[in-house]
Amino acid sequence: GAGVSQSPRYKVAKRGQDVALRCDPISGHVSLFWYQQALGQGPEFLTYFQNEAQLDKSGLPSDRFFAERPEGSVSTLKIQRTQQEDSAVYLCASSLGWGREKLFFGSGTQLSVL
Amino acid sequence: AQRVTQPEKLLSVFKGAPVELKCNYSYSGSPELFWYVQYSRQRLQLLLRHISRESIKGFTADLNKGETSFHLKKPFAQEEDSAMYYCALPSGSARQLTFGSGTQLTVLP
Numbered sequence: 767g768a769g770v771s772q773s774p775r776y777k778v779a780k781r782g783q784d785v786a787l788r789c790d791p792i793s794g795h796v797s798l799f800w801y802q803q804a805l806g807q808g809p810e811f812l813t814y815f816q817n818e819a820q821l822d823k824s825g826l827p828s829d830r831f832f833a834e835r836p837e838g839s840v841s842t843l844k845i846q847r848t849q850q851e852d853s854a855v856y857l858c859a860s861s862l863g864w865g866r867e868k869l870f871f872g873s874g875t876q877l878s879v880l
Numbered sequence: 881a882q883r884v885t886q887p888e889k890l891l892s893v894f895k896g897a898p899v900e901l902k903c904n905y906s907y908s909g910s911p912e913l914f915w916y917v918q919y920s921r922q923r924l925q926l927l928l929r930h931i932s933r934e935s936i937k938g939f940t941a942d943l944n945k946g947e948t949s950f951h952l953k954k955p956f957a958q959e960e961d962s963a964m965y966y967c968a969l970p971s972g973s974a975r976q977l978t979f980g981s982g983t984q985l986t987v988l989p
Contacts, residue, residue, distance in 0.1 A: 806889075808884075808979030808981045809979045811977065811978070822975065825976070859924075864975060871924040874923075
């Protein structure tokens, strides 16, 4: 395919709404990562999948954040009861192996919570 | 805890001048460091990793364990090098990367 695909590209939510962000990694890539990037900052790790297994969710900021990758390909990051501090760009990345080599990033979803 | 510091948010140089983007890190053990780059309206992409010791687009970076630095250098900057540059190292489970806050490089004509 054309690389890691993320949708929607932009999302505006009212405070308190639930949102779902989708990531379609490169076909065959084992590892999938979610990162959060606040304005003027570098990406910050949220969670990591190896195939369908979520091996690390230490970066999820609260229990309002939930991620899944049920069939080991497409992943969804869900944020419940959005807050203004959730406004950021959410980046998805995938890699062929188990993670420390080259990451391929998507274009990101820019979430604005009003 | 692992940490990456990029002290310069903005850096401007003239075309043809040397450029050095600074990166300092704190890490227990032998780190594997990366530079990622994001050109305007493009995705974040890997520029180079120290373990491969490659030179990509004329950029090099040497790991200095004594100074805990991994500065990115290029002897003659080009206008197309204008971009946001991020230094990164493994952390946590070692599968994830910790990124610095980035340096916006502008190469002036």
